[in-house]
Amino acid sequence: MSRGGVRIPGRGKRIGRPRIKELVQEIEELIDQLNEHAERALQSRLQKFGITKEHFDALLLFQRKRCPICSELLAGSWVVDHDHLTMRVRGIIHARCNALLGLANDDVERLEAAISYLERSRAKNLKTL
Numbered sequence: 001m002s003r004g005g006v007r008i009p010g011r012g013k014r015i016g017r018p019r020i021k022e023l024v025q026e027i028e029e030l031i032d033q034l035n036e037h038a039e040r041a042l043q044s045r046l047q048k049f050g051i052t053k054e055h056f057d058a059l060l061l062f063q064r065k066r067c068p069i070c071s072e073l074l075a076g077s078w079v080v081d082h083d084h085l086t087m088r089v090r091g092i093i094h095a096r097c098n099a100l101l102g103l104a105n106d107d108v109e110r111l112e113a114a115i116s117y118l119e120r121s122r123a124k125n126l127k128t129l
Helices: 017-048 053-062 095-103 108-127
Strands: 078-082 089-094
Touching: 017 053, 017 078, 053 089, 078 095, 089 095
Parallel strands: none
Antiparallel strands: 078 089
């Protein structure tokens, strides 16, 4: 049966090798396009902060490809962390870790107070166990 002009083999039937080669080639072309798009997006992101790809790669290597806040691998959503006053780049961190800093307005005292609050709460919970 045909759908949208493309013949789809029935149950138990195989797609011929020439079609598989075409599909593999199409997939490889799509992967190349995605890689080019990702490279352009990265260049745009880095240009915003005035850093080169080499500087970015060196920073990732220095951080061992880990977020300096949570120490987890930098996979998924990450951002170039920077001081909003000076625009100086501090590192590459997870988006969620960046949100933590942003919600605290980069205020060290506020973050220390939050840590104290969590520690007091943890100690209180351990006493009730």
